[in-house]
Amino acid sequence: MSNTKVNPDLQRERDKCTFNVTELINLIDGGVQKTEERKKQEDMVLSEGIHIEDVPSEYLSHKEKYELAVKKACLLFKVIRKMQEEDNAGMENYRAVLGGKLGSAILQDGSPLTLHYVMFIPTLMGQASVEQQVHWIGRAFDLNIIGTYAQTELGHGTFIRGLETTATYDPSTKEFVLHSPTLTAYKWWPGGLAHTANYCIVMAQLYTKGQCHGIHPFIVQLRDEETHMPLKGIKIGEIGVKLGMNGTNNGFLGFDHVRIPREHMLMKNSKVLEDGTYVNSPSSKLAYGTMMFVRVVLVTDMCNYMAKAVTIAMRYSAVRRQSQPKPNEPEPQILDYLTQQHKLLIGVASVHAFRLNADWLWNMYNNVTAELDAGDLERLPELHALSCCLKAVSTADAAECVERCRLACGGHGYMLASNLPSTYGLTTAACTYEGENTVLLLQTARYLVKAWQQAAGGNALTPTVSYIATVNSGRRLPPWENTIEGIIKGFQRVAAGKIGLCVSNIEKRQNTGLSYEDAWNMTSVQLASASEAHCRAILLYTYYTETEKIVNTVSPALRQVLLQLVDLYVVYWALQRLGDLLRFTSISEKDIDELQRWYEDLLTKLRPNAVGLVDAFDIRDEILRSALGAYDGRVYERLMEAALRSPLNAEPVNSSFHKYLKPFMQGKL
Ligand SMILES: CCC/C=C/C(=O)SCCNC(=O)CCNC(=O)[C@H](O)C(C)(C)COP(=O)([O-])OP(=O)([O-])OC[C@H]1O[C@@H](n2cnc3c(N)ncnc32)[C@H](O)[C@@H]1OP(=O)([O-])[O-]
Numbered sequence: 001m002s003n004t005k006v007n008p009d010l011q012r013e014r015d016k017c018t019f020n021v022t023e024l025i026n027l028i029d030g031g032v033q034k035t036e037e038r039k040k041q042e043d044m045v046l047s048e049g050i051h052i053e054d055v056p057s058e059y060l061s062h063k064e065k066y067e068l069a070v071k072k073a074c075l076l077f078k079v080i081r082k083m084q085e086e087d088n089a090g091m092e093n094y095r096a097v098l099g100g101k102l103g104s105a106i107l108q109d110g111s112p113l114t115l116h117y118v119m120f121i122p123t124l125m126g127q128a129s130v131e132q133q134v135h136w137i138g139r140a141f142d143l144n145i146i147g148t149y150a151q152t153e154l155g156h157g158t159f160i161r162g163l164e165t166t167a168t169y170d171p172s173t174k175e176f177v178l179h180s181p182t183l184t185a186y187k188w189w190p191g192g193l194a195h196t197a198n199y200c201i202v203m204a205q206l207y208t209k210g211q212c213h214g215i216h217p218f219i220v221q222l223r224d225e226e227t228h229m230p231l232k233g234i235k236i237g238e239i240g241v242k243l244g245m246n247g248t249n250n251g252f253l254g255f256d257h258v259r260i261p262r263e264h265m266l267m268k269n270s271k272v273l274e275d276g277t278y279v280n281s282p283s284s285k286l287a288y289g290t291m292m293f294v295r296v297v298l299v300t301d302m303c304n305y306m307a308k309a310v311t312i313a314m315r316y317s318a319v320r321r322q323s324q325p326k327p328n329e330p331e332p333q334i335l336d337y338l339t340q341q342h343k344l345l346i347g348v349a350s351v352h353a354f355r356l357n358a359d360w361l362w363n364m365y366n367n368v369t370a371e372l373d374a375g376d377l378e379r380l381p382e383l384h385a386l387s388c389c390l391k392a393v394s395t396a397d398a399a400e401c402v403e404r405c406r407l408a409c410g411g412h413g414y415m416l417a418s419n420l421p422s423t424y425g426l427t428t429a430a431c432t433y434e435g436e437n438t439v440l441l442l443q444t445a446r447y448l449v450k451a452w453q454q455a456a457g458g459n460a461l462t463p464t465v466s467y468i469a470t471v472n473s474g475r476r477l478p479p480w481e482n483t484i485e486g487i488i489k490g491f492q493r494v495a496a497g498k499i500g501l502c503v504s505n506i507e508k509r510q511n512t513g514l515s516y517e518d519a520w521n522m523t524s525v526q527l528a529s530a531s532e533a534h535c536r537a538i539l540l541y542t543y544y545t546e547t548e549k550i551v552n553t554v555s556p557a558l559r560q561v562l563l564q565l566v567d568l569y570v571v572y573w574a575l576q577r578l579g580d581l582l583r584f585t586s587i588s589e590k591d592i593d594e595l596q597r598w599y600e601d602l603l604t605k606l607r608p609n610a611v612g613l614v615d616a617f618d619i620r621d622e623i624l625r626s627a628l629g630a631y632d633g634r635v636y637e638r639l640m641e642a643a644l645r646s647p648l649n650a651e652p653v654n655s656s657f658h659k660y661l662k663p664f665m666q667g668k669l
């Protein structure tokens, strides 16, 4: 990072930072060597110049945007191929180049190849038999074929058991016949499906010997490998313009009795033998494995989006001066307003909180996956419950954080040149895809209700819900403790209290004659809230305990800041959830006053390090792509440069003046 021509306010912020920014960069990356590797990867990608645009892509037509996105995606994959040749690190290289910060910097509006590596390859890895993997994975890794994941249909996204596409086995030819019996059976949404992919994983209802066995994955060729023309019986196209992610080429797909070989059913878990005999999987839910993988990975992606947004808003807030609270004094930096610190510092803390939770979840995912491979399914429900609620809460919090950062930049945040709107487009989409958030919270709620019933029956609970039994063990509410540990216990009590209420309300409703399903639906607002409360308790606990593990390995100055961030995060959420705490714990008015002062004091303590903290996210300008957030803080110059790049500014008078405005003004139109 060069210090030349840095805005003086921003420079002053850096000068007063109390900790070593490089130390925090290394900690976030996972060590000095990891930082070096990341920077090398960034250099490799950026030196290709893929991010440089003659005309800013936001001014292109829909079609041109897609064409540019394909070009950029191919160039990015070229870099991955180069990396593969050097280190053969496989998926690691994919994630480094295409994941979070770097990928979305090059393809700000999404990539038409994302689904290839996020879902197509992982499904082959997780659902294909060894022989099938030998056949497909090499070609997929080298991008000799391009794939996507087609599950959602026009009529059903959430309820995947209700999918209508059929795959009917014909033993006479040893083929499956894929068919879309209705309009609502058309696949709808898959990224890259429209004009990019030539292969696809299709989730379809498997029929054999006249019986339906539920949804299963099939690999289907969609287009000719040479001409790229859709194959016979394949009806395919693009679904149209969206709020954001307009580079992702989301498509529709219908089948008219398309035949594929029997071997194209992915058969790691269930099988169809040549004569049509169906062989069961150890669990029907193993077919949902790719979704679980993506939900886990998304938590890390959300950290990256939040880090970007908060870096932009924080640097801008150090440069922007507004209003004059004290007469005869200069206008303050907007970052000096406590309300601004309140909007932004929680964003910094959230990045750290979700990062540590994402790492913890990723480790658990890898352990459970290894157990599944060894035939042990015991921890699958717990992992499913955790991945659902963490996906839901991380995406919701990230979308909220990015939007708050945008609003915190005032009018300039509304400009695409700030890069906040497209970051919001990418983030808010994740609240819907890979499982709509309310639906996922209700999945976790199913697990929590069961856990409650197990605890009530005196049975042991899995670690992440064991608090349900612990907090219910005493007869009276324990006194409130205004400490981090005390607040976390308070959150566990809130979650347990809410789950308990849900269980008793469901029972009461059933006792009035409602079916379990109706009683569940009538209680579902509370169930979603209980699930969110459970997730908050996990988030706070994991952030706190994981930070405690690392603070003794860092310098005292950094240790202090990391602990302040944990305190800020925990106290912020306590203040956000006062109603719940008042209802389920013995917190008092006096405790709340203390919490509020504690919070304000933390904002003040963190204020001098505000810019240092976002510098430690170490997002280079080419990746940040923001007129407001660049390292040098030349905000106004960059805004003007961006404005001058508008194609409208290429000529002093636009032709519409002569065509419409002038005749209209003169009453001739
Ligand atoms: C860049 C990204 C682009 C985006 C791509 C996409 O969006 S791709 C498209 C992404 N699309 C989506 O994400 C669609 C979202 N929809 C879904 O995932 C499912 O339809 C569902 C989970 C909501 C319900 O499924 P259902 O009706 O079959 O289930 P049910 O409610 O009857 O519960 C039955 C039991 O199954 C259990 N169980 C469920 N899932 C899992 C799992 N993964 N693992 C383990 N277990 C699981 C559950 O806990 C329950 O256990 P219990 O309590 O009986 O012991």
Ligand SMILES: Cc1cc2nc3c(=O)[nH]c(=O)nc-3n(C[C@H](O)[C@H](O)[C@H](O)COP(=O)(O)OP(=O)(O)OC[C@H]3O[C@@H](n4cnc5c(N)ncnc54)[C@H](O)[C@@H]3O)c2cc1C
Residues within 6 Å of the ligand: 115, 149, 150, 151, 152, 155, 156, 157, 158, 159, 188, 189, 190, 191, 245, 250, 429, 432, 433, 434, 435, 436, 437, 438, 439, 442
């Ligand atoms: C940008 C983007 C990219 C996508 N990419 C892909 C892709 O690559 N491949 C693919 O297959 N799909 C993809 N999808 C589809 C996505 O997975 C679905 O949109 C998602 O699973 C939600 O399903 P839905 O659209 O049917 O919503 P619906 O289920 O119709 O949801 C509508 C409303 O109904 C509520 N609801 C539904 N069921 C319940 C319930 N049981 N209880 C309570 N409330 C309920 C929801 O909470 C929501 O408020 C993508 C979607 C988007 C937006």
